[in-house]
Amino acid sequence: MPATDVYEPTPLQPGTLRVIPIGGLGEIGRNMTAYEYEGKILIVDCGVLFPEEHQPGVDLILPDFAPIRDRLDDIVAVVLTHGHEDHIGAVPYLLRLRDDIPLVGSNLTLALVEAKLKEHRIKPYTHIVHEGQIEKLGPFETEFVAVNHSIPDALAVAIRTPAGLVLHTGDFKMDQLPLDERITDLRAFARLGEEGVDLFLPDSTNADVPGFTPLERDIGPVLENVIAKAKRRVIVASFSSHVHRVQQVLDAASRNGRQVALIGRSMIRNMGIAAELGYLRVPDDVLIDAKKAMKLPDEKVVFMSTGSQGEPMAVLARMANLDHQIEVGEGDTVILASSLIPGNENAVYRVINGLTKLGAKVVHKGNAKVHVSGHAAAGELLYCYNILQPRNVLPVHGEARHLTASAALAVETGVPELNTFIGENGIVLDLKDGLANVVGQLDLGYVYVDGSTVGEITxxxxxxxxxxxxxxxxxxxxxxxxxxxxxxxxxxxxxxxxxxxxxxxxxxxxxxxxxxxxxxxxxxxxxxxxxxxxxxxxxxxxxxxxxxxxxxxxxxxxx
Amino acid sequence: MPATDVYEPTPLQPGTLRVIPIGGLGEIGRNMTAYEYEGKILIVDCGVLFPEEHQPGVDLILPDFAPIRDRLDDIVAVVLTHGHEDHIGAVPYLLRLRDDIPLVGSNLTLALVEAKLKEHRIKPYTHIVHEGQIEKLGPFETEFVAVNHSIPDALAVAIRTPAGLVLHTGDFKMDQLPLDERITDLRAFARLGEEGVDLFLPDSTNADVPGFTPLERDIGPVLENVIAKAKRRVIVASFSSHVHRVQQVLDAASRNGRQVALIGRSMIRNMGIAAELGYLRVPDDVLIDAKKAMKLPDEKVVFMSTGSQGEPMAVLARMANLDHQIEVGEGDTVILASSLIPGNENAVYRVINGLTKLGAKVVHKGNAKVHVSGHAAAGELLYCYNILQPRNVLPVHGEARHLTASAALAVETGVPELNTFIGENGIVLDLKDGLANVVGQLDLGYVYVDGSTVGEITxxxxxxxxxxxxxxxxxxxxxxxxxxxxxxxxxxxxxxxxxxxxxxxxxxxxxxxxxxxxxxxxxxxxxxxxxxxxxxxxxxxxxxxxxxxxxxxxxxxxx
Incomplete structure (x- = not known):
């Protein structure tokens, strides 16, 4: 990939807001953006990136903290938009540098990040916020806006300074009939649009997907139909934080006289948190311990597990290898209720082939409607661009092809091409009086976690x-x-x-x-x-x- | 993956046909099947498999020749169904063991295999056959049947012995309006069905894809539309043996006043052969040498290259890295007119991102109808099963999930489940009097080619x-x-x-x-x-x- 020219940013002028995306541009993952105003820094998200096959042996990739490493004391807070790993996963590594940076986010988001930090033996300073709430964080006035995503309780954040109004969506889509009835708050977007959005940073993951992301609730009947027809055991694999997907499985199981055993550490932990905080409604007597579930008649049980990406050590791959106490056999049904993240295809197909050879029927995205994306497609982004009419746009959360597609949508709705910025990590954008300018490009690298080492592997x-x-x-x-x-x-x-x-x-x-x-x-x-x-x-x-x-x-x- | 139990086959009885798939079961690639009757062996196809990411550094994977290694003199011929690498790529390695094994196949197929063998400095014994032709190869009476695929001149082969009639499709689909008007010969299938097919070995690659593979000719107008709209240079990447895809590019370019330069050794070689034999019709003055093409005005040229799978050393990836004499820039259009083979996603997206960053518009399968598969989908296979009404079915050319799906289709058309055989490489199937039985399972391994070594890497x-x-x-x-x-x-x-x-x-x-x-x-x-x-x-x-x-x-x- 041709490298972008690196150059020192000009000094930050008074009354100017500086925006530096540290991660998430040119990649899907390690989302992190720093906002600086009058010497203070606000960070939005701090996630990890999962390695690809050309990064063998790497456990995680962190954002390069270089732009803030010497400025830790200037950080007023880290706002976390939602609880996915690519938005919260690097928080422990940031808090290792300064453990009293306040974390600001929704109830579920902070509960998930606290559980993660506990494993790193860090007890963070947290501050729960709700949609509609306005919160002063140093010189930044933040306003939180409900958005809908593949995890509950996601928030967009509007950031006001005298330099202007910024809207940072975090991950979102615009499911108009979500399971929890919490829609992306277009009224708030309209109000912010009226006020005048000077800079818009939209999730661009699906900007190159035409049309609209289908409804999450369209999946329920499909799951229920597959479970109703299953003669023997049912195993459903999905992401361990997908509360609504698990909700649909619990409901479908319950209506078919089956009990559900959650399998896998992260699945059990996350759903425990979600149930405790009221995000997951567990029908009476549906959940059952895995050991007891194994003694149930085949037609009375659903196992809900992780491993939908073919990860070799996860439950599903071990089942496919007969290397798990749940032995998949003739007549069992396995549902992969998840996306297929690029690069995982061979691993996933190996698992599907293994399960097929054991006699299981495997239902997946390729042969049934058992997954919808969590990100807004092009049609939804057009709604956002039109209702906001932002002065400037910096697409985030995507590879080059996604960022380019998102910028093209902005231009189609009337944003001048000169006011759309397709950047790479480390781009330095200054905002004042409705004008945004690129004033520098930092040289940011990859920080690899391997075993207990951070940044030692180069x-x-x-x-x-x-x-x-x-x-x-x-x-x-x-x-x-x-x-x-x-x-x-x-x-x-x-x-x-x-x-x-x-x-x-x-x-x-x-x-x-x-x-x-x-x-x-x-x-x-x-x-x-x-x-x-x-x-x-x-x-x-x-x-x-x-x-x-x-x-x-x-x-x-x-x- | 659970290993199949290995056991010695029972001795082959007189009047019995033995079938041993040596490669192509449980994988897409290295297709090879041995048929034995009265001490003589007929081989159908001899292809290579391309390595996955868990086989690093391997160049190619060959079928394990163990079942025939000590029987080389008993081989009467190798029938090659078509000229794709996964059907002909291992021929040089087989001929290294005995270089006078006769190769039997269509005109184009043999021309491609001869060009390949020339690189290995082997001059083979070849025998060209045509559709409709009946050919006695030792005790095997073979009859060749035209089939349609993503390369011209593909043939299915029917094999008659006193033990029964076998139909081996090779790769095929049933495009009813193919560019060369050479359809899969369903009349011949009907006639063979009337005669009584005792064993059917169908290409199962797309058996789990519902419906019908779209027409190849539906791609032409899309290509033409993209090329007509392009303001600057157009680069099309596809497979180097896809004569009909290249034909459509030549036609679309010609109608838009552009000339086409073929880029890449295999593309130039294969299209040279195809043009010489009349499979590629080159419009007047359309083809141009690459060096001259680079001097043409941007809006007058199309470059036709390989590298559609993101292969790092291929032309397209090098263009994306600005490491090729053709420098992609703002306003150029790149079309990936090919499938995305599972496992190549990250590599392909890296190339797309690189080209996007250089300012090119990238058109691919994900955003336009620029590719159709070469294999029959479930709907087409149902036609075959119904018209043939085979007594026994051994699905070939597929991973477990494909073979299982193909067998399920057979059962739906009335083939008794007991007469469908979902096997692994090395399964030994004996056929006599319309009865097929599994009589053994050989232990076959992977033979890795790495550099100049064959089988040394374990x-x-x-x-x-x-x-x-x-x-x-x-x-x-x-x-x-x-x-x-x-x-x-x-x-x-x-x-x-x-x-x-x-x-x-x-x-x-x-x-x-x-x-x-x-x-x-x-x-x-x-x-x-x-x-x-x-x-x-x-x-x-x-x-x-x-x-x-x-x-x-x-x-x-x-x-």
């Missing part, structure tokens, strides 16, 4: 890992007399991922010995020089003989 | 590669006195993909020294024992300190 390590994955390695140890280049110990050759049979190296060992001696004769004396000789000798041999390019790791010791 | 190597990719490695060299365990040289520690900073190992070196000395005191004397001590010491340290599990490669030498 892009260079990942490049090494990709080479290792493609080709394996050959390590060569040799101890030599540095005057003569004579080999005293070795060459000892180890390899992994290259070839099973170590005898293949018998060929190259005498070549190494000869090359070292020749190098010494030609005046090589230093360790590095001898190591290069070994690398070249083995590299040439392996390329000629095997047409391969494994990583070559020589260790030469002078004895 | 599943154990791939497991190592996956660990290396996820975690990297730490190699530790140490030379010790084996009596005292005293370290004489080292510990020298090298790592890749683990951490950039080698200073992290300062911590563990004294632990290694101490552990070796303690082991010697406790009686350890052998190299293997000392190596285990090093492995355990480093493993425990890295797990406790870093919560990681890199591969640990100790080398202990006794000095």
């Amino acid at each position: 892009d260079a390590d990942l490049k090494d890992r990709r080479i290792l994955a493609e080709e394996g390695f050959i390590s060569i140890f040799v101890a030599i007399d540095k005057q003569t280049g004579r080999v005293i110990v070795g060459p000892e050759i180890q390899s992994r991922g290259f070839a099973e049979d170590e005898a293949v190296f018998d060929d190259v060992k005498p070549k190494i010995v000869a090359a070292l001696s020749e190098a010494a004769q030609n005046g090589t004396r230093d360790q590095h020089g001898f190591a290069q000789v070994v690398r070249r000798t083995v590299g040439r041999w392996v390329n000629t003989q095997h047409r391969r390019r494994p990583m070559i790791v020589p260790v030469v010791i002078e004895a | 599943d154990a190597d791939l497991k190592d590669r996956r660990i290396l990719a996820e975690e990297g490695f730490i190699s530790i060299f140490v030379a010790i006195d084996k009596q005292t365990g005293r370290v004489i040289v080292g510990p020298e520690i090298q790592s890749r993909g683990f951490a950039e900073d080698e200073a992290v190992f300062d911590d563990v070196k004294p632990k290694i020294v101490a552990a070796l000395s303690e082991a010697a005191q406790n009686g350890t004397r052998d190299q293997h024992g000392f190596a285990q001590v090093v492995r355990r010491t480093v493993g425990r340290w890295v797990n406790t300190q870093h919560r990681r599990r890199p591969m640990i490669v100790p080398v202990v030498i006794e000095a």
Whole structure:
């Protein structure tokens, strides 16, 4: 991907609002935006990004905190729009830097982030807000607006400073008949539009999807129909935070005389929180403990689990491998009530094939209407652009293709093209008197979490890992007399991922010995020089003989 | 995936036809089936499978030739149904074992396989057949039937022996208005059905797709419309063997006053063959050399390339990276006129995002009707099952979910469930007097091509590669006195993909020294024992300190 030119932002002028998207531009994930006014910083969201296949072994990717790392004391609050990982997942890593940054969000959002922080042994300062509420956070007057999404209690946030009015949607869609009757508050959008929105930051994930996202409640009858027809056990897999999807499964099960066992740690934890706070209405006697559920007759039970993305360690993949106490068999029905996140296809199809071979009927997005997206499609975004008539637009939450599509929609509704900004993470946008200008571009990177390490794994390590994955390695140890280049110990050759049979190296060992001696004769004396000789000798041999390019790791010791 | 029980087949009885699918069951790729009768073997197709992300570094996967490896002289011919890689790609590897096995297929199919074999410096024995032709191949009477697919000149093959009549479709669909007017010959299917099909092996790739595959010719107007509206250059990417798709691009370009440059070695080679044999009709003056095309005005040119699957080294990905002489810019139009093969999503979206950032408009399957599948969907398969009324069905060419869906369609048309066989590679099916029985299950593996090696890379190597990719490695060299365990040289520690900073190992070196000395005191004397001590010491340290599990490669030498 061509890199954007990096340049230092101009100094922030008084009375000007600075906006820096730290994550979420050019990617779906690690959403985080910093707003600065008169020396104070307000952060909206702080999420993680999940790695792709070219980032092997990485657990999570964090936003690059560089723009705020030296300004931690200036942060007045972190506003969290909703409780999804790509919006709250990096909060623990931010609070490790300063643990008393106040967290502001809805009841459910804060409950979910607190449960997460508990695992990191952090007890945060939290402040619950509701839709319609106005809250002064330092110099920022924030107003919270109800929005509808695939998790309850999501909020958009309007940010007022003397520099202007900003509307930041967070994730949203405009389901007009949501299960909890909490619609995206278009009246509030209209009122803000009347007031004059100077900058609009809309969720652009589905901006390239024509039309409208279907209703969540259209899924209920499909689920109910599949469950009603099932003769034996039913297993439903979805996201562990999708309260409304689980609600529909509980209702459908209840109406079909089945009990539901929640399976998987995150599913049990999140639904416990949702039920306790009243977001999940559990019909009487529907929930049952997994152990008891396994003793129920097959036609009386539904297992509700995670693993809908084919994650190898999650419940569903283990079931497909017969590596779970719930043994899927002939006549069982498995429903994948979720999206298929790009990149997970092979993993998901492996799970579907495994379950099919065990005799299960697998119902998924590809053959039944068991999922709808949580994001506004192009048709919905047009409503927003028209009712808001924003002066400036900075599409967020999307890859380049999504941001570009969202900006094009803005232009179609009359926003001047010059006032739409398709940016990358680190773009610095200053706003004053209704005018927005790009005044800088920071160089932000990826921060990888791997095991207990944060930021220690670099892009260079990942490049090494990709080479290792493609080709394996050959390590060569040799101890030599540095005057003569004579080999005293070795060459000892180890390899992994290259070839099973170590005898293949018998060929190259005498070549190494000869090359070292020749190098010494030609005046090589230093360790590095001898190591290069070994690398070249083995590299040439392996390329000629095997047409391969494994990583070559020589260790030469002078004895 | 649960492994199927392997068992030796019963001896083949006289007058009985044995069918062994060697590849293509449980996967999309490396299609190959062996038919044996009275000591002679007929092979249908010999293709490759492309690796998935859990098979890093592998170039190709071949069928496991084990069932025929010791029977090469009994092979009477290889029938090739059509010229796609998953049906012809492994032919060079089979001919390396015996280069005079006759290849039988249509004109285009054999031309493509000959071009491929030329690269392997093999000149094969070929025999061209046409639809309607009956050909005696050893004890097998074969009859060839025209079928429609995403490459011209595809053939199904009916195989008659005294044991019964088999129909093997190869890949096909039933486009009723194909560009070349060569439809799947349902009259021939009807005639074979009247005669009595004892075993039917249908392409099952799209058996789980409801309805009918749309017409290829529906794409033409869409392409033409996009090209007509384009203000600057147009780049179309598709598969390099998709003659009819290229035909539609040539026609659309010609009607819009544009010339077309073919880009990429395989595209140029295949279209050269197709044009020479008359399968591609090139409008006058439409084709132009790439170098000349680059000098044409932007609105006068179409580049037709490969790389529609996001392959990093292919033309399109390089264009997206500005790493190709054709520089994509503002206002250019890129059309991905192809399917999105599962597993390639992230790579393809990376390319789309890159092109979008360069200012191109990207038209693809997700936002326009620029691709249709080459395989029969469920509705079409029902026509086949009904017109053939086969006694037995062995669905081929599909993953478990596809084979299961195909068998279910057979059952819906009246084939008894007991007569449908959902198998894995190596299933042994004997046919006589209209009765088919499974009589064995061979244990067939994956044969990996990596560089110039075939079969040297094993599943154990791939497991190592996956660990290396996820975690990297730490190699530790140490030379010790084996009596005292005293370290004489080292510990020298090298790592890749683990951490950039080698200073992290300062911590563990004294632990290694101490552990070796303690082991010697406790009686350890052998190299293997000392190596285990090093492995355990480093493993425990890295797990406790870093919560990681890199591969640990100790080398202990006794000095």
